[in-house]
Amino acid sequence: MKIKSLFFLLSLLILSVTISTAQLLPAKQEVIDKMTLTNAHLMKKWPDPGVNVITNKERTSNLWTRAVYYEGLMAFYSIKPDPAYLQYAIEWGEAHQWGLRDGLETRNADNQCAGQTYIDLYNIDQKPERIKDIKTSVDLMLKTEKTDDWNWIDALQMAMPVFAKLSVLTEDDKYSERMYKMYMDTKVTQGLYNKKDGLWWRDADFKPPYTEPNGEDCYWSRGNGWVVAALVRVMDILPEADPHYKEYLKTYKAMMKALLPLQREDGFWNASLHDPNNYGGKEATGTSLFVYGIAWGVNNGILSGKKYMQTITKGWNALASESVHENGFLGYVQGTGKEPKDGQPVSYTSKPDFEDYGLGCFLLAGSEVYKLCK
Structure with missing residues (x-):
């Protein structure tokens, strides 16, 4: 056989292997079907969205875990405007009289997370009671010079979008400026961002000299996922004209670059991003948030589809095929906590202490993946 012919056959073989191993995104309807199935599971389990949540103790349902679910539901509603979804969100807000957990004077980002959906619902129907409490709570914060409230990175996702939404809604940059100062306090003053690795320590407990068993820094998957979601949202x-937009964009791009090689072959990310053997395994919440953030970047022309599309595809297909049960329950959801060991073991059948935030993350991912599908 001539060398040219042999080279041609080898090229065909490599091409066929590449095509066979490359994954494709599903059709739009398949994405909608998965989102509908999982959302129906939660709505069926919680027909009254205002009822208290009982785990190790009883909590009002305007806590952060449920607020994250409603972030996902509103994103889902944006691509599938089912009136039942809108009504479910309105009933949740009404059940709490559009209030915040721990009251108006709370400075806790977790308590303010519900305000994201309250503001979304106000933008649909401008009833002043919908934003009265969340605006009052943030206004009280702005009366002080304190900027170090966000001392754990989850807080960025819980509260930053609230400040951004208020800034746009009121056409007053005092909210976006304070948000920036608090974000930079978390990132630089408290030093929770490691520029070298493009990732964040969850809080001060995990900064060096703390290390994982393999000697690497501890970068918790969902914690970094919260930061991705915060930046994206x-x-x-x-507006891109915001004076700090470039800072958010720069950090976002650095995180995307850092996350790309950390994806597992099966499409998931490990709970511990730099130590796959420390509670290694599939984990749906961090994966969902990363898929959400990466897909948003491609949809908005910020990330290269050529470079990132297979990452999105592998991630979504893994979630849709391996995490979603036939009845809509989500497997591989790590329970609440702050590091890889919390909520373990995580498996296909394990039940987290709260199941709502995992669905919220999944719906956020689906809402962006949907836009990429044919």
Whole structure:
């Protein structure tokens, strides 16, 4: 056989292997079907969205875990405007009289997370009671010079979009400016961002000299996922002319670059991003948030589809095929906590202490993946 012919046959073989191993995104309807199935499971389990949540103790349902679910539901509603979804969100807000857990004077980002959906619902129907409490709570914060409230990175996702939404809604940059100062306090003053690795320590407990068993820094998957979601949601809300937009964009791109090689072959990310053997395994919440953030970047022309599409595809297909049960329950959801060991073991059948935030993350991912599908 001539060398040219042999080279041609080898090229065909390599091409066929590449095509066979490359994954494709499903059709739009398949994405909608998965989102509908999982959302129906939660709505069926919680027909009254205002009822208290009982785990190790009883909590009002305007806590952060449920607020994250409603973030996902509103994103789902944006691509499938089912009146039942809108009504479910309105009933949740009404059940709490559009209030915040721990009251108006709370400075806790977790308590303010519900305000994201309250403001979304106000933008649909401008009833002043819907934003009265969340605006009052943030206004009380602005009366002080304190900027170090966000001392754990989850807080960025819980509260930053609230400040950004208020800034746009009121056409007053005092909210976006304070948001920036608090974000930079978390990132630089408290030093929770490691520029070298493009990732964040969850809080001060995990900064060096703390290390994982393999000697690497501890970068918790869902914690970094919260930061990705915060940056994406803020950039989606604020105009590009915002003086700090470039800072958010720069950090976002650095995180995307860092996350790309950390994806597992099966499409998931490990709970511990730099130590796959420390509670290694499939984990749906961090994966969902990363898929959400990466897909948003491609949809908005910020990330290269050529470079990132297979990452999105592998991630979504893994979630849709391996995490979603036939009845809509989500497997591989790590329970609440702050590090890889919390909520373990995580498996296909394990039940987290709260199941709502995992669905919220999944719906956020689906809402962006949907836009990429044919």
